[in-house]
Amino acid sequence: MAATFRSTLLIGTRKGAFILRSDGKRKKWKLSKPIFLGHIVHHIVQDPRAPKTLLMACKTGHLGPTVLRSSDLGKTWQEAAKPPAFHKAPEGQKGRVVDHIFWLTPGHASEPSVWYAGSSPQGLFRSEDAGITWEGVAGFNENPMLDTWTGGEKDGTPDGPKLHSIIIDPRDAKHMYMGCSSGGVFESLDKGKSWTPVNQGCAADFLPVKDPEFGHDPHCVRQHALMPDRLYQQNHCGIYRMDATERKWIRIGNNMPTKTGDIGFPIVLHPHDPDTVWVFPMDGTEVWPRTSPDGRPAVYTTRNAGKSWHRLDKGFPKNQAWFTVFRQAMTCDDHAKVGIYLGNTAGEIWGSVNEGKIWNCLVRNLPKIHSVEVAKQ
């Protein structure tokens, strides 16, 4: 029997979620009806430990943030009984308010009911009942260094400061990383009770301090599942690799073409090869347009852990295409011939089923795309 390479994409947009399913050759794609049309969906993620379960982070223009859970692959949804929220501040103090849930990460394989959520402004939350109730992780949310690390609510993206890239080490449920925009990359060895900045070697050229310990702006941090001591990050100030044993980031983006630069939001790791990475560069000059450099979209890949990079633009518009790809909006499946997928701010999903050599537009005319994740069905 011929092998099939079916893929499913979970798409979070400014106006609801969608599910895009391929045929067995990843040639034909079928888009679902909108899910929670009009809701602002920042992330929709499958639980690899219980594959029929999806969690979705959403809010609306009027209503506060919440998390929705489906146990039938998106057919029906239930709202969290206790969504992520900061502690009530003592009388006379201002207290923080979750504006939106930005990031969702399933917990370690040994903890099948655990999920983590990152919020804007920066907050870390944990659920121990599969996303039904959520509690703040006090080791970060109540940390006396929090404001110093993150620079307060003024120091964030135009849509607010974010906590993202929550990573659970596949070898150890207590070992975590996460990224704060702004703040930097942080590591915990005790399941979030304490955190240490891990930013040595990473630039933060927007700060007046040379080689600061924290205050950086990681856009997306990834750990390789097959080589968990290897991390990559696409940062506000370049593309980096770190071997955790050395605890120092190396700017592999210096090897990108100078004209293109090494600024972007997402970074995607090859599931079978820790030396292969894909990025989607954007214009980070002057006022930061955050669009494809020169209006010519392209993915860049390295096959040697960042020593050299190659442009992959076959199929993308040749010019006058000014879209942006957000940090959760680029991903890959794990088939033998890896499929790579990205969603852009113009509401298009692009895909390549040959590791980036040729790109096809799979869907057009969606709302602005916040996130794209692969699910198994």
Place this chain on the structure above:
Amino acid sequence: MLVYVPPPLRSYTKNAHQVNAAGSTLDEILWQLDQSYPGIRFRIIDEQDRVRRHIKLFVNEELTEDLATPVQAGGRIHIICALSGG
């Protein structure tokens, strides 16, 4: 007390436009509303007990952000979704 429910919150009230909730203050009424329709309060009141940015609450015809506002028997609560952009 009669509470007017705006369209974005009617998924909680099974599409009811108006519902009843008991209480002598706005806060008590909103908590009672949450008992009947779990989750509805957090969508309009944040974790610091402040009215969310694009929500307006009226007790009878008076706009208020003070959850301690007393509500007399027979009063009406309007939850309004203010303009929030595109």
